[in-house]
Amino acid sequence: xxxxxxxxxxxxxxxxxxxxxxxxxxxxxxxxxxxxxxxxxxxxxxxxxxxxxxxxxxxxxxxxxxxxxxxxxxxxxxxxxxxxxxxxxxxxxxxxxxxxxxxxxxxxxxxxxxxxxxxxxxxxxxxxxxxxxxxxxxxxxxxxxxxxxxxxxxxxxxxxxxxxxxxxxxxxxxxxxxxxxxxxxxxxxxxxxxxxxxxxxxxxxxxxxxxxxxxxxxxxxxxxxxxxxxxxxxxxxxxxxxxxxxxxxxxxxxxxxxxxxxxxxxxxxxxxxxxxxxxxxxxxxxxxxxxxxxxxxxxxxxxxxxxxxxxxxxxxxxxxxxxxxxxxxxxxxxxxxxxxxxxxxxxxxxxxxxxxxxxxxxxxxxxxxxxxxxxxxxxxxxxxxxxxx
Ligand code: XIL
Numbered sequence: 001x002x003x004x005x006x007x008x009x010x011x012x013x014x015x016x017x018x019x020x021x022x023x024x025x026x027x028x029x030x031x032x033x034x035x036x037x038x039x040x041x042x043x044x045x046x047x048x049x050x051x052x053x054x055x056x057x058x059x060x061x062x063x064x065x066x067x068x069x070x071x072x073x074x075x076x077x078x079x080x081x082x083x084x085x086x087x088x089x090x091x092x093x094x095x096x097x098x099x100x101x102x103x104x105x106x107x108x109x110x111x112x113x114x115x116x117x118x119x120x121x122x123x124x125x126x127x128x129x130x131x132x133x134x135x136x137x138x139x140x141x142x143x144x145x146x147x148x149x150x151x152x153x154x155x156x157x158x159x160x161x162x163x164x165x166x167x168x169x170x171x172x173x174x175x176x177x178x179x180x181x182x183x184x185x186x187x188x189x190x191x192x193x194x195x196x197x198x199x200x201x202x203x204x205x206x207x208x209x210x211x212x213x214x215x216x217x218x219x220x221x222x223x224x225x226x227x228x229x230x231x232x233x234x235x236x237x238x239x240x241x242x243x244x245x246x247x248x249x250x251x252x253x254x255x256x257x258x259x260x261x262x263x264x265x266x267x268x269x270x271x272x273x274x275x276x277x278x279x280x281x282x283x284x285x286x287x288x289x290x291x292x293x294x295x296x297x298x299x300x301x302x303x304x305x306x307x308x309x310x311x312x313x314x315x316x317x318x319x320x321x322x323x324x325x326x327x328x329x330x331x332x333x334x335x336x337x338x339x340x341x342x343x344x345x346x347x348x349x350x351x352x353x354x355x356x357x358x359x360x361x362x363x364x365x366x367x368x369x370x371x372x373x374x375x376x377x378x379x380x381x382x383x384x385x386x387x388x389x
Contacts, residue, residue, distance in 0.1 A: 047362070047373070048082040050380035055388040056327060057121055057166075058380070059083025060334040064107035067114045070338075076367050077334055078118050083166070085123035085289075085330060086111045087340070091132040092153055100136060100149060105160060112161055123330065124161065125289075126169035126218065127154050128202050130188035138189055146193045151205050158209040167214035167287065167328075169254055170206045171199055174239065175219050177231035184235020199239070200248045207249040214389075217243075218254030218289055223272055223316070226265030233275055240282055253279050254289035258332070259316060261308040263297035269319045280325035285389045287328040288320055292360045293372065294341050296351040305359055310371035317379035327389040329376070335363040 051058035060077055062084045067074050077084065088094050089107040096103050115122040126132075128150065140146045158168060176186035185191055190198040203215055217240065222232045236253070243250045279286055293312045298305040320326050333339040341351055341360045351358055357365070362373035 045377060047080045047376060047380065050377055051329065052082060054321075054380060054383045055386040056321070056329060056380065056383065057083045057388070058376075059085060059121065059123060059328065059330040061085050061087035061330070061332055062111060062114065063087050063338065064089055064110035066338055067110055072367055073335060073337060074114070076363065078120070080334060080362075081120065083121040083123060083328065083330065084111065084115050085125050087125075087333070088132075090125055090157065091129060092127075092157070093132040093134050095157065096134040098134065098136070100134075101152065101156075103156065108160075112164060116164070121166045122161070122164055123289075124158070124165040124168035124213065126172040127157060127206060128170065128190060128198075129172035130186065130190065131173070133189055141193065143193055146190070147201065150190070150194075150198065150201060154202060154205040155209055158206050158213070162210045163212060165210060165213045167216050167252060167254075168206055168210070169216050169218035169289070170202050170250075172218045173220060174199060174217065175222075175232050175235045177228070177235050183238060184231065185239065199243070200246065203243070203248050203250055214251040214285070215249055216252045216254045216287060216289075217250060218256060220256040220258060220290070222275070223255055223257055223259075223267075224265040225268035225271050229265060237278055237282075240279070240284065244282055250284065252285040252287050252327075254287045255320075256290035256332075257288050257292075257316060257320075258290055259293045259312050261293050261295045261298045261305070261312045267312075267315055269315075272316075272319045273323065276320065276323040276325065280323060284325070286320075286323065286326045287330070288317075288326065289328075289330050290332040291316075291329060292332040292339065292341060294351055294360055295358055296353070300354055300356045302356075302359070305356075306371045309359060310375040313372050314375040314379060317376060318382070321379055321383035324384065324386040325389075327386065329380075331361060331376075333361045335365065335367050336361050337363075337365040337367065 047058045058081055060081045062077055086108055089111055095105060095108060112122060137149055140149060174186055175184055177184040179187040181187060183196065185196055206215055219236055221229050222236060276286060293309045295305050295309050298308045336342055336359050339360050341358045344351060362370060362376055364370050
């Protein structure tokens with residue numbers, strides 16, 4: 001039988017239930033005492049608090065337009081998270097106006113300011129990502145020009161937020177074994193001209209600019225039991241070992257963990273445990289950086305779907321949080337109201353083939369907690385204590 005935890009009774013719509021419970025209670029002293037116990041239980045159930053009790057950080061993406069235009073959502077972020085990360089606003093192509101050294105930091109500043117006034121930890125995502133590099137950079141064919149542009153960009157971006165960033169994804173998604181290189185590195189714009197040394201250049205520059213930020217290698221499709229995931233794990237460990245050997249400054253691995261409730265590769269607990277232990281044995285910490293669960297092949301029925309999604313969160317987190325080197329869990333959004341998966345349904349390939357909107361995150365589009373919330377809360381509550389990092 002599943003253990004009942006205090007927040008279970010606040011369930012998928014705990015705030016609604018709490019309000020109704022309080023309204024029906026009347027006003028005697030004992031009733032007021034139980035009302036305040038209910039309030040404390042509800043307060044205790046925030047993800048930020050449950051995570052903090054175990055030495056973990058829990059965070060979510062946020063967008064500047066959500067801070068300025070969706071107050072209830074921003075309030076929920078403040079309530080549930082102790083860390084935020086810009087979903088897009090710190091990406092080079094997004095910051096850049098289309099010419100070298102011509103940047104607009106206003107949206108990124110909005111997010112940094114939100115973190116600052118609410119005393120939230122700020123993650124930096126990201127300094128280099130082949131997929132969000134300004135178009136003009138692709139026309140730089142000389143090594144020296146590219147090198148200088150990379151250095152200038154990292155100096156400006158990491159320099160602007162120096163001392164305020166907990167961790168930077170310095171290079172995002174550097175691995176792609178399908179590109180056929182023996183080292184498994186992705187053959188993209190930086191590598192083509194600068195060679196694999198671009199990685200060392202980026203991490204050294206970042207360390208130099210903001211010595212207190214943890215420097216992260218962030219990668220996807222490395223958590224499951226499939227040949228492609230295995231190839232990516234091998235390549236990533238090879239890269240990390242090389243960085244350690246040559247003294248390239250690196251502190252942590254970011255495991256994106258975009259998971260699939262039904263129809264994805266199988267999950268293997270022993271395999272994930274071993275991979276996390278391998279990373280930890282290199283003296284690195286681990287951050288779960290982009291957790292969400294797509295439900296495109298799950299049945300349309302909402303209750304059935306929510307339970308499959310919650311189960312996927314639970315399976316993954318139960319194993320991940322057993323590893324003390326894991327210090328952070330970030331979901332790629334907090335509410336289905338603002339999820340790249342739901343957005344992609346409206347402008348790209350649909351993830352679901354029926355008309356049902358995806359439900360990948362802990363809160364639904366009305367900001368009510370879902371079974372996925374309970375699964376994450378339970379995983380935090382059951383996680384072993386660790387030193388924060
Ligand atoms: C995604 C954003 O969520 C989308 O809004 C944007 O259109 C594309 O990028 N891996 C990453 C993230 O490292 O930056 C991506 O974010 C999701 C996949």
